[in-house]
Amino acid sequence: xxxxxxxxxxxxxxxxxxxxxxxxxxxxxxxxxxxxxxxxxxxxxxxxxxxxxxxxxxxxxxxxxxxxxxxxxxxxxxxxxxxxxxxxxxxxxxxxxxxxxxxxxxxxxxxxxxxxxxxxxxxxxxxxxxxxxxxxxxxxxxxxxxxxxxxxxxxxxxxxxxxxxxxxxxxxxxxxxxxxxxxxxxxxxxxxxxxxxxxxxxxxxxxxxxxxxxxxxxxx
Amino acid sequence: xxxxxxxxxxxxxxxxxxxxxxxxxxxxxxxxxxxxxxxxxxxxxxxxxxxxxxxxxxxxxxxxxxxxxxxxxxxxxxxxxxxxxxxxxxxxxxxxxxxxxxxxxxxxxxxxxxxxxxxxxxxxxxxxxxxxxxxxxxxxxxxxxxxxxxxxxxxxxxxxxxxxxxxxxxxxxxxxxxxxxxxxxxxxxxxxxxxxxxxxxxxxxxxxxxxxxxxxxxxx
DNA sequence: CATTACCTTAAGATTACCTTAAGATAATAG
DNA sequence: CTATTATCTTAAGGTAATCTTAAGGTAATG
Numbered sequence: 385x386x387x388x389x390x391x392x393x394x395x396x397x398x399x400x401x402x403x404x405x406x407x408x409x410x411x412x413x414x415x416x417x418x419x420x421x422x423x424x425x426x427x428x429x430x431x432x433x434x435x436x437x438x439x440x441x442x443x444x445x446x447x448x449x450x451x452x453x454x455x456x457x458x459x460x461x462x463x464x465x466x467x468x469x470x471x472x473x474x475x476x477x478x479x480x481x482x483x484x485x486x487x488x489x490x491x492x493x494x495x496x497x498x499x500x501x502x503x504x505x506x507x508x509x510x511x512x513x514x515x516x517x518x519x520x521x522x523x524x525x526x527x528x529x530x531x532x533x534x535x536x537x538x539x540x541x542x543x544x545x546x547x548x549x550x551x552x553x554x555x556x557x558x559x560x561x562x563x564x565x566x567x568x569x570x571x572x573x574x575x576x577x578x579x580x581x582x583x584x585x586x587x588x589x590x591x592x593x594x595x596x597x598x599x600x601x602x603x604x
Numbered sequence: 605x606x607x608x609x610x611x612x613x614x615x616x617x618x619x620x621x622x623x624x625x626x627x628x629x630x631x632x633x634x635x636x637x638x639x640x641x642x643x644x645x646x647x648x649x650x651x652x653x654x655x656x657x658x659x660x661x662x663x664x665x666x667x668x669x670x671x672x673x674x675x676x677x678x679x680x681x682x683x684x685x686x687x688x689x690x691x692x693x694x695x696x697x698x699x700x701x702x703x704x705x706x707x708x709x710x711x712x713x714x715x716x717x718x719x720x721x722x723x724x725x726x727x728x729x730x731x732x733x734x735x736x737x738x739x740x741x742x743x744x745x746x747x748x749x750x751x752x753x754x755x756x757x758x759x760x761x762x763x764x765x766x767x768x769x770x771x772x773x774x775x776x777x778x779x780x781x782x783x784x785x786x787x788x789x790x791x792x793x794x795x796x797x798x799x800x801x802x803x804x805x806x807x808x809x810x811x812x813x814x815x816x817x818x819x820x821x822x823x824x
Numbered sequence: 825c826a827t828t829a830c831c832t833t834a835a836g837a838t839t840a841c842c843t844t845a846a847g848a849t850a851a852t853a854g
Numbered sequence: 855c856t857a858t859t860a861t862c863t864t865a866a867g868g869t870a871a872t873c874t875t876a877a878g879g880t881a882a883t884g
Contacts, residue, residue: 456722468708475714478721481701488688494695501698502676533861548726549739571863573841580842587842595741596840596871597754603740753872790830791874797832807831816829816882 417441
């Protein structure tokens with residue numbers, strides 16, 4: 385679990401980083417809002433801790449900016465601005481929690497954990513007659529096991545997890561290949577081809593549809 | 605959205621029920637923990653507000669009991685027990701938030717909304733009987749799916765997003781074609797034609813009207 | 825009635841995707 | 855540590871969908 389901390393007071397950063405690392409989280413820190421924003425656009429974090437008063441872009445605006453593209457990553461304010469109005473403003477900006485300084489580290493941990501609690505995705509994903517068993521790392525179509533390579537498996541899983549929504553090529557590259565920038569490659573095509581072959585999907589057969597110019601979509 | 609309130613102080617119940625109903629939520633209330641538990645086993649709520657001190661079963665135990673079978677429904681504590689230790693205990697029992705009395709009703713609303721935020725009602729744009737589903741990248745007219753190409757889709761989406769406002773040809777070129785300078789082309793016409801054909805729009809039919817000399821306007 | 829803007833169609837150009845194969849890399853076994 | 859194998863990535867040719875251009879027709883405007 386990778387947490388981004390955007391905070392400019394070195395002491396607090398140090399305190400948080402150390403404490404959270406002891407809890408087993410991977411931590412990235414930055415001290416100004418602009419750098420924080422750029423980080424969030426380049427890579428995906430599992431959770432973001434935000435101070436309100438920050439150089440360049442303040443926490444509130446940063447929160448809003450992140451939420452334009454990303455509506456799911458939990459954002460927790462951690463700030464000395466403690467009035468009700470400020471709290472409401474923070475939450476309205478898209479934050480998931482608003483914790484006032486001074487705070488109990490123990491409580492912070494618990495409030496962070498809330499957001500990781502229900503990330504245990506079901507063990508078996510389905511797409512029509514295709515079954516993906518995440519625990520066993522196996523894929524069956526019509527009851528017959530099909531052997532997929534790692535990348536094939538990851539790609540298929542990603543599409544199925546986002547069943548019903550278009551996945552853009554860039555989103556796929558980010559999620560499956562961890563390539564974070566605009567990049568001209570045709571790997572996706574090659575793997576889509578492999579998957580379709582192994583699962584006997586015709587292109588017209590709509591379990592996985594190509595959306596020209598955008599990406600792909602999985603659907604039962 | 606259906607909220608269960610488990611709280612034994614009649615005044616608070618009344619206050620919450622009324623306020624939340626005004627916000628458009630459906631409210632069920634009960635004043636003791638056991639009844640609350642039985643309700644949760646019988647029906648599914650979208651969110652649960654819990655007091656700590658309750659007759660028969662206290663809020664903490666109730667929370668744990670609910671979490672045995674149901675790990676997803678958001679549970680919010682709303683209690684006068686305000687120490688850090690109690691907060692942590694509440695969160696560890698499986699609650700999603702812990703709000704201390706006295707609380708601001710406005711803040712409560714925001715903290716409730718957090719949990720409904722990503723119940724992603726798919727973003728659907730409409731224009732009369734035409735529905736555009738952005739996530740699925742599909743367009744339906746009178747319930748029948750119509751297949752549009754990328755450009756057609758972008759153009760239609762742009763017009764519908766600006767429903768009620770005239771879009772000039774230059775604005776359209778900028779938004780859909782990323783052409784930023786005065787440019788003599790008739791692509792727009794070609795695509796408008798294609799869209800109208802595919803969606804069975806007559807020119808007199810006013811979902812999309814031509815504003816001669818200016819551009820186009822979409823309207824229900 | 826002349827002019828202008830828009831509609832419509834079709835053909836050529838372009839782009840995106842599919843497919844295959846070969847070279848590069850990583851994992852595994854000898 | 856090297857050989858072998860499996861997997862990943864790059865590259866390139868083919869194909870089909872899509873986009874753009876262009877040109878003739880039609881309706882609106884003054």
